[in-house]
Amino acid sequence: MEERQQTIIRKVDVTRYVTPLREGGSLPAIAEADDGFLYVLKFRGAGQGIKALIAELIGGEIARAVGLKVPEIVFAHLDAAFGRTEPDEEIQDLLKASAGLNLGLHYLSGAITFDPTVTAVGPALASQIVWLDGLLTNVDRTARNTNMLMWHRELWLIDHGAALYFHHAGQNWEEPAKRPFVQIKDHVLLPQASELEATDKAFREILTPALIRSIVLLLPDAWFPDGAAGEYREMYYNFLTTRIANAEVFVKEAQHARKALI
Template sequence: MLTEVTATRYVTPLREGGSLPGIVEADDLGTYVMKFTGAGQGRKTLVAEVICGQLGRRLGLRVPELVRMQLDPVIGLSEPDQEVQELLKASGGLNLGMDYLPGSLGFDPLAFEVSAREAGRVVWFDALLNNVDRSWRNPNLLVWHGQLWLIDHGATMIWHHNWPSAEKAAAKPYDAADHVLATFGPDIPSAAAEFGPQITEELLTEIAAEVPAEWLVDEPGFDSPDELRQAYVKTLLARARTISDHITIGERTKDAASRAPEWLAGKLPRRAVK
């Protein structure tokens, strides 16, 4: 289960994203990027962060450690920014912390090389989760100590915003035309062979159990947090069975031209996108 810590000092907001996460210090002497239940996207963003982040870590991908983080709204009283004050006051109680990676840099596909194997692993993982937020416009990847780290999974599993669509969403193909790693020749078959057998009902059930019950209550159509947890397990398990055969990278078809971003296509011969 996720470790629980208590926020002791709010350091500064991070304004790159729409949810206004902040850097905070905690009583374990750690520094974290804190994501708030009172943010505009709501608690489902935090649910997605836990499920996707913990799944990524279990699969061996580099995702910063996640913690349950308690917040006393009194921390916001001394904040000069009214927007931050209101966010902290609205987020009292349990929130989510992500280990802060000091000195990390935003990923630049023209400056940092990624192997076909690693690119394939990330693309397959994003396809499973239907991650629409790993594009060349907004990679949500960091480079830290020369390695690639995955962050910000709040925009994954979009079906959980409309559960009646979940069964249909499980079979939806994944077009990675805009994926930031599309031009590194992602080895999808290798990733599928590695990850596919690991996505079991047991694994997904263990991960879903890490989502705090208070983030799962009052969901229309579900009688309990455990019932909702099983809905996540069922949808991801169904998607894992078929997604390997339904990942495309903007390939040209008989009916459509390539959708690969022109600024990435052909930058290097070995990265050429058809």
């Protein structure tokens, strides 16, 4: 198997707040960085805070590793003085609370929200996305909120911030790692996901412990309490490798939920 090149996450400095994206409670925004590109900025001071950024980074890079399309992810530094002239008090408070290292996803200009009634997704791709979301326990890929975009006639995955929800309940990872993902019944692509067994075999071969380790090591020290980064990275590594080793649990759950739909 061809070895995957080590991922490097670029770091940019945010230079201009362009416009808020008032979707959900996290108030992401389109912002410009010092490299001249626009990014969808996810703020450490919003909603679920840094845990959402952790899920975004891990989920996005695992998706990329298995060949799915995800916008480039960057670390976006926000200066403490940034936003002082912002007239909207809510946004100004958000910017103040988000000084430091945030997360940005390359803005796909002209992309449109995926509509399952307009765009057909084949069984292979649908199965890959359903499997990924079963692994990540991603509750945010429903018909109401698909978190997928069509860009240049290709399907792109966005917003994994609600994934890995086990970490909102502390550091207990062992039992959640082996738990079925019952919310998969609401997945927008589940009816098309007829190739889950083939996907399971292929993705388990790709997502080796070494690869998971390389992704978890991308998490910056600044997102964790002082001196605790190693402990937290180990928690995410253990959760993911255990869940992959027990993937038949969430695969069977998806297959059963699919049979109930078709």
